[in-house]
Every structure is written in C-alpha cells, then in structure tokens.
Amino acid sequence: MEKILTMIPPLLDGLTVTLQIFVITLALSLPLGLLLALARISNCRSLSFIVEVYIWLMRGTPLMLQLLFVYFALPSFGIKLPDFGSALLAFTLNYGAYFAEIFRAGIQSIERGQYEAAKTLGMTYVQTMRRIIIPQMIKRVLPPISNETITLVKDTSLVYVLAMNDLLRAARTIVQREFDMMPFAIAGAFYLAMTFVLTWGFKKLESRYAKYDE
Secondary structure (H helix, E strand, C coil): CHHHHHHHHHHHHHHHHHHHHHHHHHHHHHHHHHHHHHHHCCCCHHHHHHHHHHHHHHHHCCHHHHHHHHHHHHHHHCCCCCHHHHHHHHHHHHHHHHHHHHHHHHHHCCCHHHHHHHHHCCCCHHHHHHHHHHHHHHHHHHHHHHHHHHHHHHHHHHHHHHCCCCHHHHHHHHHHHHCCCHHHHHHHHHHHHHHHHHHHHHHHHHHHHHHHHC
16 A cells, blocks of 8 residues: 555656646637637638648647657757647647537538528627527537547647656556556546546536527
8 A cells, every 4th residue: 555655646746747738738729629610611712721731631640740740840940849838739739620620510510591690680700600600519519529528638648759757657657667557557547537527527518508408
C-alpha cells in the first residue's frame, strides 16, 4: 500500500498535464469548429473550398504526424513553440476540423423552411443563426460531440512523442523504474473516471434538451 501511495503524486502531476491539454483544446476547438462550419457552408466558394481542403488534410492525416509537424517543422519556418504550445496547436487544429464537420452536418439538418420563416420576420443571417439555427443544431450534435470529446481524452496520451510528462508517460516512467504494472492500472482508472464524468455530463445535457421535444 505504501508503495502505491508513492506512485500517486507523479501520476497526479501527469494527470494535471492531461487535463490541461484536454480542457484548453476543447475550449479552443469547439468555437473554431463552429466558425469553420459556417465558413464551409457559406456562399463564398473560395472560402468554402479552402476550409474543405483544410478539413480534408486534418482528418486525413494522423494526429501524431500533425504533432510532429508542428513541433519539428514549424521551427524551420522561424516559428518555435514550447512543447505545451505545440501540443495545443496541433490538437486544436485537428479537433477543430472534426467538430467543424459535426457542426456542418447539424446546421444542414435544419429544415430550409426555418431560414425562410426567419427571413420573412426580417431577421438577418447572423440573427437567424444565433437565435434559431444554432440552438437547434446544438441539440442534434450532442451525441457526436460527446464521442469526439471522449476520444480527445484518450488522444491526449499522444503528447508522449513530444516528451511531455502527461498521465501515460508518468505511468510508464514509474513502470520502467519499479518494474511494477500497477501505475498502468491506476492511469487506466483515471482515464475511465474522466470518460465516466464526460459520459454522465453529456447524458444530462441530452436529457435537458430532450425536454423541449415533449
């Protein structure tokens, strides 16, 4: 028991890094995804095409490759970021693309008649989106957003390629030093706890929005 207790502090330090990457990435990638989705469905064909290519690149290449590109390739262009900043940039750009497609599908699932009704009422495009379309879209995209958010929790472990001391790297360091697999079990419990909280939270949100359909 005493040995396990000595493992907890470094694992908690790693958990802190994991949570920081998760929370900040989510806070940045969700609004980025919404902006990209709006640009993707805009009437400006050149802007829509650029966003489409961006989303294709982000979704079509591995996140690990994007992490390595940001960390190793950007300095050759005079852009040097710290490890944490490199991880955040790669994660935000990647998940922004995934969220963009989710938001785009949600927005386009809203009946065209609602746009026409809003126009009849004299509402501008921005007012229509903010007051009518986006609130309905949020309800429809909660399940896929939930899935991507849970995936993000697990993907944070990829920062080990940047030698960042996240939860999984902290666990592996202890295992290599102590020849004991217990740190992996504890790390797994932490990941399960985080995904449990997220799953519970999104179910509450879905239940809350479902009340408006009754």
